[in-house]
Amino acid sequence: MSKLNITAKELRAIGFPESPVIPVAMSVAEKHFKHNKKEDVMKTLQAVLASPANYTKDAVLGAIADKLLPKTEIGEPEISLNTTGAPFNTFGAEHIEQGAFHQMYTAVKIPVAIAGALMPDAHHGYGLPIGGVLATNNAVIPYGVGVDIGCRMCLSIFDVDAKELTQREAFFAREIGEATLFGSGAQFVKPANHEIMEHEAFYQLPILKALQGRAWRQLGSSGSGNHFVEFGAVTITEQDATLGVAPGNYVGLLSHSGSRALGANIAQHYTKLAISKRRLPQEAKNLAWLNMNEQEGQEYWIAMNLAGDYASACHHIIHAKIAKQLGRQPIKMVENHHNFAWKEIWEGREVIVHRKGATPAGKDVLGIIPGSMTADGFIVKGKGETASINSASHGAGRKMSRTQALSSITHHALQEALKKHGVKLLGGGLDEAPFAYKDIQAVMQSQTSLVDVVGKFTPKIVKMCGAETNQWRKPKKGENAFVAGE
Incomplete structure (x- = not known):
């Protein structure tokens, strides 16, 4: 029998x-x-990841479970969940797995x-489910925002005929490859300059100062997982005053990544x-919050906003590089983020809205909802629906x-599938194949309101x-090297 080989990736x-959990899991x-x-x-290992508390006393797997469960200070009184949760609305319930429902039922029972x-x-995530939206009273939940x-x-959107994507495929493919780096630990030898790196927050908080060099x-x-940079055909069929792009066919450059x-x-x-x-029951532990009137809450808010601005800067650098190679500026740029918390007025009061894998969809707010590597994505304009707390899905x-x-x-x-849809895939794996995703058409139909x-x-x-x-490799002449997976 061949030797067991499980990688960090x-x-x-x-x-x-x-x-520290990955090295422990590999060793075990x-x-x-x-x-x-x-x-x-x-x-x-996936079972331990899903329910680490069930394995804390296991002689073998307990070491992994211990690293997965955040440490709680002894002596803090446990906070009880409310018996009746705050109200929440569901859109497209037939597309949603039960694990996400259970997490949402728990989330709306926390006191804030x-x-x-x-x-x-x-679908199921950590703390708040991915695709979950939660409004809270003067409190921010780090895992309600998410890791990325x-x-x-x-x-x-470039005023270029989309036919060029087929006629000059090699050119466009090369430009994506030269504009960014992929891989969990990817780092440039000669990084770009951007004003975000001189943001005052890097000098206000010790944790941010320590992360500045790597950032x-x-x-x-662009990272790994479901992150991508892609060229595609943009189709505008009707004039929309908010979008401001005339009907026609264009070349679009779409990117998806975070901080x-x-x-x-x-x-x-x-x-x-x-x-x-804040000690919460085990099933709600990852929904622990920080009050906005305490130092830690204010620090997190500063750090979160810096991370959001940093993620935006990453996209703008990629798009600027490619625009330069195309020799023209985009006629329109549409950008929206998720995995974030916003201070918003909802039903007449100020709340903090967490959108973990959910797109802001306030009245006339523009956004992009992608499908998969072979499925259409959509440029959307929010309707400002109170029932969804001004939110929509962030993908399929x-x-x-x-x-x-x-x-x-x-x-x-x-x-x-790639051949059928005329898509050229650079990199990517079976874990991101289109079959792994829901039908974007059905998802969009569930959120027409x-x-x-x-x-x-x-x-x-x-x-x-x-x-x-x-994987490690020696960079070619003039090419940026990067540090592989961590």
């Missing part, structure tokens, strides 16, 4: 957070499960919850602080976990993190 793919697997089938071991909403792309703080979509080296990189290691470290740091200050949403996708989707099936569609984006050349981008 594979553990991240099924949802394991960064160190190699020591105690070396004669087991890899598929069975991955299922066991005012209202919630569940988007049609929702300020993750966003950015679309540049600079990752500025303009890289900066956001992840901020999330982990302040989640631990929140948990130490997964219907398969990464592990399920890797075990059930074949390379042949993926290649056939939340957004109007004002344009369509059809993917043609898609760049994602593939296996080759997470």
Whole structure:
């Protein structure tokens, strides 16, 4: 029997957070499960990840569970959940798995919850479900925002005939490859300059100062997982005053990524602080909050906003590089973010709205909701629907976990789908295959009361993190090297 080999990338793919848990999980697997089938071991590790509290007393798996569960200071009284939760509305319930519902039921019972909403792309996550929206009273929940703080979509529309994407495919593919780096730990040798790196917040908070150097080296990189940069055909069929783009066919550059290691470290740091200050029942532990009138809450708000601005800067750098190579500026840029918290007025009062994997959809607010590597995405305009707390889905949403996708989707099936839709894929893996995602058309149909569609984006050349981008290699002359997976 061959030696069991489980990589850090594979553990991240099924949802394991960064160190220190990944090295522990790899060590436990190699020591105690070396004669087991890899598929069975991955299922066991996924079970621990889903419910670490169930394994704390396990002689073997307890070491992993201990690293997954944030430490709580002894002596803090436990805060009880409300018996009746705050109200929340669901859109597209038929598309949503039960795990997401259970998480939302728990979230609306925390004492600071005012209202919630569940988007049609929702699925199980940490704390607040992905696709979950929660309004709170003067409190911010770090895990209600998420790890990839300020993750966003950015679309540049160029007055270029979309036919060029086929006629000059090699040119456009090359420009994506030269504009950014993919890979979990990707870092530039010669990073771009941007004013965000001199933001005063880097000098206000020690945690941010310590992260500044790495953040600079990752500025303009794109990460891994479901993050992408792609060219596609933009179709505008009717004039819309808010979008301001005449009907026609254009070349679109669409990117999706977040705040890289900066956001992840901020999330982990302040989640631990929140948990130490507010002990909640086990099922609600990751919903611990920080009050906005206490120092930690104010610090997190500063750090979160910096991470959001940093994520935006990463996109703007990528788009500026490509615009320069195209020799023209976009006629329109549309950008929106999720995994964030906003101070908003809702039903006459100020609340803090957490949108974890949900798109802001206030009245006439523009956004982009992508499908998959082969499915159309949509340029949308919010309707300002109070029932959804001015929110919409942030994509199609997964219907398969990464592990399920890797075990059930074949390379042949993926290649056939790409060929059918005329998509050139650069990198990318089976875990991001279109079959792993819900039907974007069905998702959009479930939220017609939340957004109007004002344009369509059809993917043609898609760049994602593939296996080759997470491995060490010597850079070619003039090429940026990067540090691989961490």
